[in-house]
Structure formats: structure tokens, C-alpha cells
Amino acid sequence: MTTTTPLRVAVVCSNNQNRSMEAHYMLSKRGFCVRSFGTGSRVRLPGPSPDKPNVYDFKATYEQMYLDLAHQDRDFYTQNGILRMLERNKRLKPRPERFQSCPDAFDLIITCEERVYDLVVQDLSSREQETYQPxxxxxxxxRDTLKQATLGAFLICDLCQCIQRLEDVERDIDSLLRELTKKTGKTFQHTVCFY
Structure with a gap:
């Protein structure tokens, strides 16, 4: 991987709503070539109670979700920040995207939870290798809260900027992740897959 061109970055969470979209927003403002995805079979947003989420197909647009929730209970979904989140999302792209349906190649994929990481690695490992590009x-x-998504997006931006500056990503990424663990107290998992 060369670092003279901008990194092609994918950020992945389960629903392509909160964590991946906040990072998508911040990375795009910093000039990164970025896309965001979810890995779930359906898109879930908080509902009136924890056992009653709002469930959508990945084909539903952020606008459709916004209108549906505003129709259900505008005050409730404004107060908990979901409508504001959907407003941000629809400014970035029309609808959530599922990682497993994307054929495009990236230099760096950042996941926001271990279960999502496992699904991404499993999906990449099951694809037929064609270019052997790492x-x-x-x-x-x-954590999947609005506040933690913002803090996480700053961390993801720092990580991407540090990786972009590495002279030899293949050689230096593991030591960079160890340094970031010491600095932030966060633990990073890392693996290399091939296209």
C-alpha cells in the first residue's frame, strides 16, 4: 500500500447509522476517500422501548426512516437524537449500505465492534482472491451511543491520519497500533486480508 495517494477507507458498524456515519462525516471533512457500511441483515434503530426497535431493510433511504420516525413520534425521536442523526446521514448519502454487498476494494477497513470485525474478516476471507491487494x-x-460515536470518530480520524503518514504501512502498522493503545487506553485488533 502506498501512502502517497489518499487512503481508501471503509468504516463499518452493524447498522450504518451512528458510529460508521459519524466517522464517515469526520473523515470526509478531512479529505479522506471514505465510505461507510453496516453488516446486519436489517437496519435497527431504537424504538419506544428496548424490545421494540424500528427495523428497516437496507433499501430504505435515510429520508424514509426520518419521515417514518417523525410520523410515529417527532418529539421522542428529536429528544433522543435519532432524527438529527438521520439528517446528518442523508446529507452524506441516500441510504445505508451493507458491507457484504460491496465489491469495491479498500486500503483500510475500520470496524466499530468485535462482532462486526469478525463478520468483515469472514466475508473478505470467503471471497475469491483476484488481485491479492492487501x-x-x-x-x-x-459503544453505540451518540456521544461515544463522536469520540470514536475522532479516534478513527487520528488513526487514519497516522496510517496515512506511515512510510511503510505493512512494516509499521502494528507498532503504530501499540503506540495508540498506550496513548488512548483502547485496544485495537488488526488483521490483513487480500482481495
């Missing part, structure tokens, strides 16, 4: 998959656990 892709670094890095996980950093970020």
Missing part, C-alpha cells in the same frame, strides 16, 4: 482491517470498540 487490506488492513482494524477494530476499535465504540
Amino acid at each position: 487490506v488492513h482491517v482494524v477494530n476499535v470498540n465504540i
Whole structure:
């Protein structure tokens, strides 16, 4: 991987709503070539109670979700920040995307929880290797709250900027992740897959 061109980055969480989209937003503002994804079979957003989430197909647009939730209970979904989150999302792209349906190659894939990391690595490992281009998959656990998504997005931006500056990513990424663990107290998982 050369670092003279901008990194092609994918950020992945389970629903492509909160954590991946906040990082997508911040990375795009910093000039990264970034896309975001979810790994779930359906998109889940908080509902009126923990056992009653709002469930959508990945084909549903952020606008459709926004209108549905505003129709259900505008005050409730404004107060808990979901409508504001969907407003941000629809400014970035029309709808959530599922990682497993994307054929495109990336230099770096950042996942936001261990379960998502496992699904991404499993999906990449099951694909037929064609170009043998390496892709670094890095996980950093970020709780799925609006506040933690923002803090996590700053960490992901720092990570991407540090990787972008490495002279030899293949050689130096593990020592960089160890340094970041010391600095932040966060543990990073890392593996290399191939396209």
C-alpha cells in the first residue's frame, strides 16, 4: 500500500447509522476517500422501548426512516437524537449500505465492534482472491451511543491520519497500533486480508 495517494477507507458498524456515519462525516471533512457500511441483515434503530426497535431493510433511504420516525413520534425521536442523526446521514448519502454487498476494494477497513470485525474478516476471507491487494482491517470498540460515536470518530480520524503518514504501512502498522493503545487506553485488533 502506498501512502502517497489518499487512503481508501471503509468504516463499518452493524447498522450504518451512528458510529460508521459519524466517522464517515469526520473523515470526509478531512479529505479522506471514505465510505461507510453496516453488516446486519436489517437496519435497527431504537424504538419506544428496548424490545421494540424500528427495523428497516437496507433499501430504505435515510429520508424514509426520518419521515417514518417523525410520523410515529417527532418529539421522542428529536429528544433522543435519532432524527438529527438521520439528517446528518442523508446529507452524506441516500441510504445505508451493507458491507457484504460491496465489491469495491479498500486500503483500510475500520470496524466499530468485535462482532462486526469478525463478520468483515469472514466475508473478505470467503471471497475469491483476484488481485491479492492487501487490506488492513482494524477494530476499535465504540459503544453505540451518540456521544461515544463522536469520540470514536475522532479516534478513527487520528488513526487514519497516522496510517496515512506511515512510510511503510505493512512494516509499521502494528507498532503504530501499540503506540495508540498506550496513548488512548483502547485496544485495537488488526488483521490483513487480500482481495
